[in-house]
Amino acid sequence: MTTPVSGGFDRDVEDFARGARAIVVLPDQGGSARDSDARLEETAGLALAIGVEVRHRIAYRVRAPKPATLIGSGQVEALAAIVRDDGIGLAVFDASLTPVQQRNLETRLGCKVIDRTGLILEIFGERARTAEGRLQVELAHLDYQAGRLVRSWTHLERQRGGFGFLGGPGETQIEADRRLIRDRMARLRRELEQVSRTRGLHRDRRQRAPWPVIALVGYTNAGKSTLFNRLTGSDVMAENLLFATLDPTLRQIGLPGIDKAILSDTVGFVSELPTQLVAAFKATLEEVVSADLLVHVRDVAHPDSAAQRADVEGVLADIGVAESTPRIEAWNKLDLLIGDAREDLLVEAERRDDVVALSALSGEGVDALMQAVAARLTAEHRRYAITLDAGDGAAAAWLHAHGEVLSQESDAEAIVIDVRMAPRDYERFMTR
Structure with missing residues (x-):
């Protein structure tokens, strides 16, 4: 299924209904510092965060990853039986799947398949509330989908034909979509650069405060x-x-x-x-x-x-x-x-x-x-004795706001303040 996104083109999404039955699969390739049960529990928690019903958690030992399906053919058949018997609509793999592996698994299992990256992106897509957050999620999702357009166009001709320098219709459509994705990503990056500049200005103001x-x-x-x-x-x-x-x-x-x-x-x-x-x-x-x-x-x-x-x-x-x-x-x-x-x-x-x-x-x-x-x-704060003109109330207020005033004495001519503050604040005060 394709769903329009802001920017005027369709992107392939992992489409499944909230409340759908799901199975969590851990292809355990060894080398992890985590216990397999804990990893399954975390991935199940991620799946629950998008509103699906996790019915099964299964870990498979994978000694030699299969290029076509990651897990072995016997493991795929066992999974397919569970999916079929329990009406599973979504299989979540706690691993990174290639586009080919994802497509093949969906065909063999007969249900939607997403990997860990796709799952996290789905969560982020649901949770982002601010305009900035939505921009960041869309950019990440487009980056992820850019390499998976092959999944959207399996029904189209892919063989090169015609005059040798023209691709088949499938190739043309894929390239057109890739160009649209690249253009949209470029626009998103420009908008996020503006966000970064705005945050930088806010940080500069806070540092001047500081x-x-x-x-x-x-x-x-x-x-x-x-x-x-x-x-x-x-x-x-x-x-x-x-x-x-x-x-x-x-x-x-x-x-x-x-x-x-x-x-x-x-x-x-x-x-x-x-x-x-x-x-x-x-x-x-x-x-x-x-x-x-x-x-x-x-x-x-x-x-x-x-x-x-x-x-x-x-x-x-x-x-x-x-x-x-x-x-x-x-x-x-x-x-x-x-x-x-x-x-x-x-x-x-x-x-x-x-x-x-x-x-x-x-x-x-x-x-x-x-x-x-x-x-x-305040570990690096130092103690300073500062003498101000009697009428320089603004400087005294600055010291109170940016340091810890230990004592203050004043007469008709001067104000003497004993203050603890960071060396950088003292330098800023002396050059203000």
Whole structure:
């Protein structure tokens, strides 16, 4: 089925009804740090996020991937029997499928087939709310579909014919669609470049203010939005759902010793995040790249918490976040741990100065996180004694707004202020 998108042409989409019965298939090729059951559970969670009913979860050991179907012919036949007997309408493969593999599997199984990238793109397409988010999702989807146009035109002639320099009608249609996709992608990139420039201007204004920017990062469903809401008093969507947050949200907060700071809630990461999405969401993720401090929110109650941490750090490196960017790990969902597991985690967190154990849901440990964030942001602050003219109230107000005023004395001729602030703020003050 083809569905029109903004831009005036049709794109092949993964079309299935909400509530359709689905089967999740893991072609296990080995080499993963994750347990196969945990991987199946995560992919099933992704599938549930688009409203399908997951009826089966199956892992197949794949020693030698088949070019035509990825999994073996016997495994395909077993799957086809399940699809036929249980009325399955969608097969979700936790792997990257080539266009040929996807087409062949759909033919052999008799149902719609999508791979991990297609599934994540479907979720993003449903969740994007802002104009910027929709632009980014469409760009990623077009990039993904560009190599899969072969699936839309299997009914047309593909053989070269005629005068040798002309393709058959199928070839002509495919090339025409590819050109339309390239043109639309070019327009989307120009619009996103404008978005990036606008964000850059906003960041420049914040830096001139300047207020420190704290970015919440982490694996999807780690509890970032719940923590964001607790720290800011906002009502950002926070559900037990993968990719509940797509569009970035920024709010002003106060911290101990810091008058104002900007807190940013960002899209959650996931293992094997499609490269198309990393590229398309670059404008959004620039908020993370330019942040003064990252708070990495981790779901410590999840069995694959360590592997999720590695995935997040990998994406951060991919988008250009410097290793020197200060980080604090917020070990979240403490409320889900009991007994020795909880005590062991609290002891481990106490030993480290870059970790705070907390529950964003109950509020336990949140005050300690705010103290740790403030301490990290002010770690390089220095103490300065500044003498101002008695009538220079604007300069005194600036120091109060951008530093921690320890004492202030004044007489008829001068104001003497003892203040702690970042060296860069002191330099900015001296050159203002």
